[in-house]
Amino acid sequence: MPTAGILVIGNEILSGKVVDTNSPYLCRELRALGVDVERVLVIPDDVPLIAREVAAMSKAFDYVFTSGGIGPTHDDLTMQGIARAFQVPIERSESIANRLTRAIGSELNESQLKMAEVPRGAQLVDVGDLWFPVVIVENVSIFPGIPELLRKKFESIRQRFKGVPILLKRVYVKRRESEIAESLNDLLGEFPELMLGSYPKIGEEAFHVLLTLESRDAGYLQDALDALLARLPEGSVHKVE
Amino acid sequence: MPTAGILVIGNEILSGKVVDTNSPYLCRELRALGVDVERVLVIPDDVPLIAREVAAMSKAFDYVFTSGGIGPTHDDLTMQGIARAFQVPIERSESIANRLTRAIGSELNESQLKMAEVPRGAQLVDVGDLWFPVVIVENVSIFPGIPELLRKKFESIRQRFKGVPILLKRVYVKRRESEIAESLNDLLGEFPELMLGSYPKIGEEAFHVLLTLESRDAGYLQDALDALLARLPEGSVHKVE
Numbered sequence: 001m002p003t004a005g006i007l008v009i010g011n012e013i014l015s016g017k018v019v020d021t022n023s024p025y026l027c028r029e030l031r032a033l034g035v036d037v038e039r040v041l042v043i044p045d046d047v048p049l050i051a052r053e054v055a056a057m058s059k060a061f062d063y064v065f066t067s068g069g070i071g072p073t074h075d076d077l078t079m080q081g082i083a084r085a086f087q088v089p090i091e092r093s094e095s096i097a098n099r100l101t102r103a104i105g106s107e108l109n110e111s112q113l114k115m116a117e118v119p120r121g122a123q124l125v126d127v128g129d130l131w132f133p134v135v136i137v138e139n140v141s142i143f144p145g146i147p148e149l150l151r152k153k154f155e156s157i158r159q160r161f162k163g164v165p166i167l168l169k170r171v172y173v174k175r176r177e178s179e180i181a182e183s184l185n186d187l188l189g190e191f192p193e194l195m196l197g198s199y200p201k202i203g204e205e206a207f208h209v210l211l212t213l214e215s216r217d218a219g220y221l222q223d224a225l226d227a228l229l230a231r232l233p234e235g236s237v238h239k240v241e
Numbered sequence: 242m243p244t245a246g247i248l249v250i251g252n253e254i255l256s257g258k259v260v261d262t263n264s265p266y267l268c269r270e271l272r273a274l275g276v277d278v279e280r281v282l283v284i285p286d287d288v289p290l291i292a293r294e295v296a297a298m299s300k301a302f303d304y305v306f307t308s309g310g311i312g313p314t315h316d317d318l319t320m321q322g323i324a325r326a327f328q329v330p331i332e333r334s335e336s337i338a339n340r341l342t343r344a345i346g347s348e349l350n351e352s353q354l355k356m357a358e359v360p361r362g363a364q365l366v367d368v369g370d371l372w373f374p375v376v377i378v379e380n381v382s383i384f385p386g387i388p389e390l391l392r393k394k395f396e397s398i399r400q401r402f403k404g405v406p407i408l409l410k411r412v413y414v415k416r417r418e419s420e421i422a423e424s425l426n427d428l429l430g431e432f433p434e435l436m437l438g439s440y441p442k443i444g445e446e447a448f449h450v451l452l453t454l455e456s457r458d459a460g461y462l463q464d465a466l467d468a469l470l471a472r473l474p475e476g477s478v479h480k481v482e
Contacts, residue, residue: 014278016269028257037255042281072419073439111422148443178313181352185315198314202389
């Protein structure tokens with residue numbers, strides 16, 4: 001099954017000025033596609049650091065997604081970092097420069113032209129009505145930090161990342177986690193391939209713990225669900241969905 | 242100035258089932274205290290991985306904060322990972338076991354007693370009305386994933402992390418980022434110590450870019466703000482706060 005790492009680049013996230021909504025979005029979407037996200041990392045706008053982490057993630061995972069640090073300002077260093085990660089130069093893409101000229105016209109300035117600079121060998125993928133393409137270098141898809149643009153761009157290339165979808169059942173339980181922990185351990189003994197999560201909720205009236213059961217195999221998932229329901233104390237299940 | 246790393250432990254975040262609100266909270270609070278958060282990393286519930294990342298972060302940063310993976314169930318592996326990071330055994334804390342016995346009484350079971358197991362040498366810090374203490378190992382503060390509990394625990398020990406607070410000014414600009422990018426580069430030439438952020442906003446009527454200026458030095462910050470306002474085109478500032 002394909003794996004992924006998400007690299008969020010931006011001082012604004014680390015300093016608490018902006019909340020990163022991009023990595024939660026990508027985690028949800030990739031899960032729905034059947035891709036296992038194994039790492040989310042937030043780092044400052046720093047070329048050597050971007051280079052090191054992109055190189056490491058590109059080796060470790062099938063797909064890498066970056067968010068942030070592309071644009072016309074001083075702190076937009078992602079393209080430089082990614083070029084260094086793959087030891088290629090940055091160069092001006094005539095294709096992007098032409099699009100910039102068409103979109104902006106004669107007022108085009110140097111800062112804007114900076115946005116046409118990409119690592120050599122980058123693949124450019126056009127996105128419907130956006131004039132700026134998605135830039136992909138090796139297995140790294142480069143997205144902007146602005147959530148609306150990131151989503152539009154991801155949507156346009158999502159079919160490239162399709163794995164085997166993971167099926168999910170949720171069981172809401174009216175007992176405390178510590179009261180059912182042994183049942184869960186026993187269940188995992190019986191179904192070692194089951195992905196089982198247990199999440200206590202504070203402030204909920206109807207249940208205390210949300211259990212999630214996941215598998216790529218529908219039959220295995222149903223058998224595990226049946227076994228769990230048989231193990232839980234009578235009357236302890238609020239609902240199953 | 243003190244630095245920090247935040248390690249979020251939990252498959253539920255990576256699979257998109259739960260949105261991590263703990264790291265944004267810690268980023269904001271630590272910034273207000275004057276601590277530089279340099280890394281946020283989300284990893285799965287996996288002992289060798291937790292051990293490796295805790296060891297690396299503990300060396301790299303003054304403070305490390307972990308969120309998640311403490312509790313009575315099969316996927317709560319944070320204490321084991323941290324013990325391995327510092328090459329100490331896990332052992333039962335009689336102090337925590339006694340609190341558990343007082344809180345739960347004779348119904349205390351083995352799964353609950355698992356919560357009394359901490360790395361040898363751990364420091365226990367009592368938290369007001371919570372029966373479970375904050376556990377600190379070396380420079381690593383260990384927090385639960387449940388946001389209400391994490392906040393209560395962080396609040397109780399926040400004064401330990403006090404640095405020199407960072408002062409912030411926000412300037413809302415009615416131009417596009419690419420139109421002011423050169424002014425920003427010039428400003429940074431003049432004020433190299435300034436922490437300057439530039440964040441385009443889509444869908445805002447009143448402004449296009451939020452600029453943030455930060456410094457620990459109030460005079461330096463004011464000088465940089467004055468210089469910025471003089472550089473921006475006339476009539477381009479929506480507001481300053």
